[in-house]
Amino acid sequence: xxxxxxxxxxxxxxxxxxxxxxxxxxxxxxxxxxxxxxxxxxxxxxxxxxxxxxxxxxxxxxxxxxxxxxxxxxxxxxxxxxxxxxx
Numbered sequence: 689x690x691x692x693x694x695x696x697x698x699x700x701x702x703x704x705x706x707x708x709x710x711x712x713x714x715x716x717x718x719x720x721x722x723x724x725x726x727x728x729x730x731x732x733x734x735x736x737x738x739x740x741x742x743x744x745x746x747x748x749x750x751x752x753x754x755x756x757x758x759x760x761x762x763x764x765x766x767x768x769x770x771x772x773x774x775x
Contacts, residue, residue, distance in 0.1 A: 716734065
């Protein structure tokens, strides 16, 4: 079953993007519910969520980690608070 999913993700860019969007929103929603210690801005959390979803799908399909323009690596995001959180 996973093999079929991976094949479809590799073959159909729209299918890949729909999976990416759903994974990113699940990550985003959970992070917003638990965003008490490290306050992350909406923009940064959106970028992190998309990067996490892409990373998950690339690992699932055994692809390489791709960092596209507009979605910086987490370490490149600005520090937002005094608690030492790298967001």
